[in-house]
Amino acid sequence: MSETQYEEPVYVVNKRRRESEAVVHMPDCEKIHHQVEQDVRPEVYRETRVPAYIRFVANYMTLTGLRNIGFRYHPCGYCQPPVPSPIPISVKARNLNVTHLGKEFIGRGVLESFSITGRLNDDGSRTVTVDVSFGGVHYRFDPETQLEYPRPNQKR
Secondary structure (H helix, E strand, O other), X not given: OOHXXXXXXXXXXXXXXXXXXXXXXXXXXXXXXXXXXXXXXXXXXXXXXXXXXXXXXXXXXXXXXXXXXXXXXXXXXXXXXXXXXXXXXEEEHHHOOHHHOOOEEOOOEEEEEEEEEEEEOOOOXXXXXXXXXXXXXXXXXXXXXXXXEEEOOOOO
């Protein structure tokens, strides 16, 4: 399968059966050139010490496919592909600030506006409300409500 068959950028995804996380590479990553070139070479299985010929094949995947694979992944530290980390950033509603405006929150939409209001009650207690607008839809959250947005790809 060639990467030219896709309309969006493709990545090469490696996942061994026993490992919990896959590694996402750029197709031109030097660490996986043997997969992209579909090498056939002998490799010894550690458990049995029996040599076997293994055909290395690149598993191409688009960003859309990567988001739907159903297991955890992380970007290759060598080629550092521009894919978002699947672990989102979590913020309590009471901690929203101007840096969050314009970010797309998971399950909500793009944060357009917010206001955090505090009120001192007659008994001396405080009440805090957080009013938020995502894509024209308004919500009122408890200040402890956790909101999440995708983590940008971080260069190492």
